[in-house]
Every structure is written in C-alpha cells, then in structure tokens.
Amino acid sequence: MSRNRFNAYQDHGIGIGLRIPHYRHIFSRKPVVDWFEIISENFMCDAGRPLAVLDDILEQYRVVQHGVSMYFGSATAPDPEHLKRLKTLVRRTNTPWLSDHLCWGSVDGTYTHDLLPLPYTWEAIERTVERVRMVQDYLEIPIAVENVSSYAAFTDSQMTEWEFLTEVVERADCGILLDVNNIYVSAMNHEFDPLDYVNTVPAHRVAQIHIAGHSKYEKYILDTHDHPVIDPVWDLYARAIERCGPTPTLLEWDEHIPTFDEVHNEAKKAQRYLDKHAGVLAESAQ
Amino acid sequence: MNLETLQREMAAAVMAPLTADEDMRSHAPDGRPMSEVAAQFIAPNSRLTPFERLEIYNRQYWFRVLNALAEDFPALRAVIGARAFEALSIDYLIAHPSRSFSLRNLGSMLPEWLVAHPEFCTRRHRLALDVAKVEWAFVEAFDNAERTPLTLDQIATLDAHSRLGLQPHLQLLVLEYASDNLVLSLHKEHMKGASEAGVKQEDGPIAPVQLPRLRRRSTWVAAHRLENAVYYRRLEREEFLTLAALRDGATLGDALEAGLAQSSKPGSRQPALVQSWFTQWAALRWICAQDIESLLNN
Ligand SMILES: [Fe+2]
Numbered sequence: 001m002s003r004n005r006f007n008a009y010q011d012h013g014i015g016i017g018l019r020i021p022h023y024r025h026i027f028s029r030k031p032v033v034d035w036f037e038i039i040s041e042n043f044m045c046d047a048g049r050p051l052a053v054l055d056d057i058l059e060q061y062r063v064v065q066h067g068v069s070m071y072f073g074s075a076t077a078p079d080p081e082h083l084k085r086l087k088t089l090v091r092r093t094n095t096p097w098l099s100d101h102l103c104w105g106s107v108d109g110t111y112t113h114d115l116l117p118l119p120y121t122w123e124a125i126e127r128t129v130e131r132v133r134m135v136q137d138y139l140e141i142p143i144a145v146e147n148v149s150s151y152a153a154f155t156d157s158q159m160t161e162w163e164f165l166t167e168v169v170e171r172a173d174c175g176i177l178l179d180v181n182n183i184y185v186s187a188m189n190h191e192f193d194p195l196d197y198v199n200t201v202p203a204h205r206v207a208q209i210h211i212a213g214h215s216k217y218e219k220y221i222l223d224t225h226d227h228p229v230i231d232p233v234w235d236l237y238a239r240a241i242e243r244c245g246p247t248p249t250l251l252e253w254d255e256h257i258p259t260f261d262e263v264h265n266e267a268k269k270a271q272r273y274l275d276k277h278a279g280v281l282a283e284s285a286q
Numbered sequence: 287m288n289l290e291t292l293q294r295e296m297a298a299a300v301m302a303p304l305t306a307d308e309d310m311r312s313h314a315p316d317g318r319p320m321s322e323v324a325a326q327f328i329a330p331n332s333r334l335t336p337f338e339r340l341e342i343y344n345r346q347y348w349f350r351v352l353n354a355l356a357e358d359f360p361a362l363r364a365v366i367g368a369r370a371f372e373a374l375s376i377d378y379l380i381a382h383p384s385r386s387f388s389l390r391n392l393g394s395m396l397p398e399w400l401v402a403h404p405e406f407c408t409r410r411h412r413l414a415l416d417v418a419k420v421e422w423a424f425v426e427a428f429d430n431a432e433r434t435p436l437t438l439d440q441i442a443t444l445d446a447h448s449r450l451g452l453q454p455h456l457q458l459l460v461l462e463y464a465s466d467n468l469v470l471s472l473h474k475e476h477m478k479g480a481s482e483a484g485v486k487q488e489d490g491p492i493a494p495v496q497l498p499r500l501r502r503r504s505t506w507v508a509a510h511r512l513e514n515a516v517y518y519r520r521l522e523r524e525e526f527l528t529l530a531a532l533r534d535g536a537t538l539g540d541a542l543e544a545g546l547a548q549s550s551k552p553g554s555r556q557p558a559l560v561q562s563w564f565t566q567w568a569a570l571r572w573i574c575a576q577d578i579e580s581l582l583n584n
C-alpha cells in the first residue's frame with residue numbers, strides 16, 4: 001500500500017532532515033540512515049559549499065527534496081526563476097518525489113516566507129490544483145502536498161481542511177505528505193478531532209509522513225519542530241500506518257537541534273509502529 | 287472576498303511592523319483598526335479573537351525575517367549594537383520586503399539603502415557602510431556561480447582589444463577603513479538554512495561592541511571563493527581599478543589604462559606589475575571569457 005505512484009514505488013523507511021549542525025557527524029561517522037530529506041531552497045544556489053556538501057551526501061545516501069516556498073495556493077503565479085532552479089536541483093538529486101506545502105505565502109512577487117493557511121473554498125481548490133499540475137508537469141516527477149499547521153481559520157471556508165486536501169489531491173492527481181504533527185497542532189488550534197482527519201484522507205495517495213514536535217502555549221500550539229514527538233502524535237502516526245501501510249517517514253527537527261544520534265533515535269521510534277503493522281499483517285495472513 | 291484580495295489583505299497585515307512590545311499594532315498602516323481588518327476574513331475560536339490569531343502570523347513573520355537578516359550581518363549588528371540593528375532591520379524590511387523565493391537575497395539592498403539612513407548608526411555610519419558591504423559580499427561570494435576560468439596560456443593570447451569576464455563570485459569592494467579585518471574578527475563563519483519553523487532566537491548582547499581605534503584608510507578588497515571557502519583579498523588601487531574596468535566591459539587595453547593612469551608607480555615597472563597581477567588572477571581562477579550577456583550588450 002505504501003509503495004505507490006506518488007512515491008515512485010519506493011520503500012524508503014525512516015529518514016531525518018539534513019541539517020547543518022549534523023554535517024560534521026555525518027561526514028566523520030557516516031551513520032547508517034535510510035534517507036535524508038533536504039530543504040530544496042537551501043541548495044538552489046549556483047555553486048559553492050552547499051552544493052559540494054549535497055554532492056557528498058548524494059554519493060552515500062538517498063535524498064528526497066522538500067520545499068518551503070512553492071506556495072501552491074498563492075493566487076499570483078510563481079517566479080519562473082524559482083521553477084528553473086528547482087528543476088536543476090531535481091536533476092542533481094534525482095529525488096524520487098518532491099513535496100511542498102498546501103498553503104500560500106507570497107502575493108504580487110512579495111514573499112512572507114511563512115506557510116500561510118488557505119481558505120477552504122472552491123476558488124482556492126481551483127487555483128491550487130492548477131498550480132500543482134503545472135509544477136508536476138514541469139518537473140516531471142510526482143508531487144506530494146503537505147498539510148500545514150495553522151493558527152487561523154477563515155470566515156470564507158466552505159469545508160473542513162481534510163475535505164479541502166482530498167479535493168485538491170484528487171483533482172490534481174498528486175500525492176500527500178501527511179504531517180501528523182501538523183494535524184495534531186491544527187486540531188488543537190481549530191478544535192476538531194485529529195482522528196477525523198487521519199481517518200478520511202485518501203490513504204492510497206499518501207507518499208510520505210512527517211512527524212515532529214511542537215510548543216504548547218496557553219491559548220494555542222505552535223509548530224516549532226524543536227521537541228521530541230508527543231504520544232498523541234505517535235497515536236496519530238500509528239493510525240496513519242494502519243490505514244496507509246508502512247510509508248516513508250521523516251522526523252523534522254529545525255530549532256534547538258540536539259545531537260545527530262538524539263534526532264535519529266527519536267525518528268527510529270517510528271519503527272515499532274511499522275513492525276507492529278507488519279506483525280498484524282503476518283498474523284492475518286496465517 | 288476573492289482569494290487574491292484575501293491574500294493581499296492578509297500579507298499586508300502580517301508584514302505590518304509590530305509594536306515595541308512585539309504585539310500586533312492596533313491599527314493597520316492605512317489607519318483601519320486591525321481588529322476590523324482581521325475580522326473581515328479570520329474567524330475566532332473559543333480562545334482567540336481574529337486579531338489574536340492574525341497576531342501569531344504577524345509575529346512569526348517578523349521573527350523570521352529579522353533572524354535571517356541578523357544571520358547575514360552579524361558584524362554590522364555588533365558594530366552598531368543589537369537594538370539599533372533591529373530598528374534598522376525593521377525600517378529596511380518595510381522599504382525592501384523580500385522579493386525572492388529565497389531568504390538568501392533578503393539583504394541584497396541593505397548596503398545601498400544604508401547610505402541614505404545614517405540615523406541608526408550616527409557615530410559609526412561610514413564604518414557601518416563598509417561593514418555592510420563586506421558582509422553582503424560574503425553572501426555573494428559564498429554561493430554565486432563559478433565559470434570555467436581562462437588558463438595562463440589562454441590569457442597569454444589576449445591583446446589590447448580583448449574583453450574579459452570575471453568570476454560571478456568575485457566581489458570588488460572599495461572601503462573607507464580596513465574593515466575586512468574587522469568583519470573577519472567579528473564573523474563566526476556559519477552557513478544558513480531555511481526551515482518551516484518561525485521562532486524567536488535568543489538575543490545576543492544589546493550594546494555595540496568595543497572596537498579598537500580605526501583610522502580611515504582607503505582599502506581595496508576582493509571577496510571571492512576558492513575551493514568552497516570565502517576569502518577577502520587586499521588589492522592595490524591600480525589592480526582594483528583594472529579589475530573593475532574589466533568587469534564593466536572595458537577592453538584589456540582600456541582597463542589597464544584606467545588602472546594605471548594615476549599610478550605613482552614608475553612606467554618601467556608597470557609591465558612586470560601587470561604580469562604579476564595576471565599570474566595571480568589566473569591562479570585564483572578569477573579571469574573568464576566574456577559571458578554571452580555582456581557580449582550581446584557590447
Ligand atoms: Fe512537515
């Protein structure tokens with residue numbers, strides 16, 4: 001189930017985000033890691049050390065690209081230079097699929113560099129679908145759109161976030177990067193049951209799963225990627241695996257980054273859910 | 287509200303400056319109460335008003351862009367102090383919000399903008415201009431393109447009418463102080479990265495750093511990259527002027543004339559001097575064939 005046309009039928013296992021504070025460890029110890037996710041924007045330059053580092057990583061590890069500024073939901077068109085550079089990088093990394101967020105963040109050529117939520121409207125669906133299709137056609141690889149954490153809801157919204165996501169991916173015929181931490185954060189901020197979300201997303205389109213930690217404030221939760229994964233998020237992960245089967249899984253840790261081993265060990269906790277799922281399957285086969 | 291209007295309204299609100307206490311301002315830049323602006327498109331929940339929900343994004347935006355700028359200009363921040371640097375950054379980002387998908391380009395207009403804005407660094411304005419230039423040159427030298435350089439043999443075949451190109455990562459700087467050394471001593475070399483999270487970083491010291499007494503002294507510097515590391519290299523004035531003329535598209539003959547016209551170096555020593563420049567430039571891989579764009583312009 002997890003191997004599907006949205007992740008190029010790849011069984012990637014458990015990866016972590018490639019982050020600068022870990023470079024020394026990675027190059028000196030060469031740890032065994034199933035795969036690394038890179039932030040595309042950090043490597044969309046012309047030359048220099050970022051690309052040299054990337055080439056070294058590519059020699060030894062599998063890499064999947066994850067973007068933070070394609071803004072599939074922005075009403076104004078993307079910068080052609082952005083697309084061109086992204087395609088150059090795709091050719092370099094040979095990423096089997098590419099993900100970015102179901103959000104917006106720029107308007108009229110000005111960038112907020114944030115992942116801003118969309119109003120869940122038919123107009124937003126049309127715009128987003130058009131953009132995803134265009135990017136997918138241009139890059140010629142499968143695209144997965146990721147659900148974001150959000151702190152605001154719009155008066156214009158006509159449906160739930162999971163209905164919106166489903167509509168977009170079905171119409172654009174693309175994959176989903178299901179971030180179960182983001183589902184949890186948004187569920188708390190918008191007062192819905194996160195299981196309703198996980199239980200209804202089209203499982204056959206889930207190309208990849210993100211897990212991460214967050215920060216809780218008095219009146220809201222912020223998606224800070226600076227903590228271990230909490231139990232309720234692991235529960236959502238377990239349910240997602242139950243529905244989707246073993247799926248390429250990635251732990252995001254972006255602030256107050258601990259040692260490589262700490263991050264990697266946290267990610268590898270996902271294995272017990274994958275094993276449990278495999279056990280259930282084996283049992284039912286007998 | 288259609289999608290485009292909503293995004294324009296929300297982006298304007300998110301990018302509006304915060305109060306001194308890092309809260310969202312009560313009024314939008316156009317004078318409307320921000321609570322009304324927010325309620326136009328944002329729904330409340332049981333704990334937060336539309337204003338408070340929008341405020342989360344307003345703060346995230348500023349924390350993120352201010353962090354990014356501080357990462358690119360750590361020496362400027364140290365020279366004028368963290369508080370002045372933040373005030374400067376806010377005014378700069380209001381004038382020049384990001385126009386690029388990458389935060390890498392956020393500070394590209396800062397050295398130029400700072401010329402007309404001495405108010406953030408009165409006592410050290412000229413020095414601050416230098417430092418901003420040196421730090422931005424680092425960003426450009428760090429990851430700009432590298433073209434195939436000409437070899438010394440190829441350079442030997444050139445004549446006075448030849449036009450050349452310089453490496454895109456090579457940045458030529460005229461400074462009023464020897465601020466390249468100052469920046470180096472204040473710079474902890476680091477690489478930058480984008481992430482999904484927008485959180486506020488811990489603050490460093492607020493006050494400007496103590497500096498040794500710096501005397502004004504015209505200084506010519508090349509920031510460039512060699513084997514993926516960025517270096518600042520001092521140039522002689524004549525050498526700088528020649529390179530600058532080449533970069534601007536002058537023929538080799540004209541560039542050398544521009545470089546040596548006001549030189550105090552005796553004419554008899556000039557051929558040897560020029561030869562030593564080219565030997566060094568070739569070793570540093572600085573000299574390329576003219577690129578197609580400038581060929582078309584000429
Ligand atoms: Fe994520």
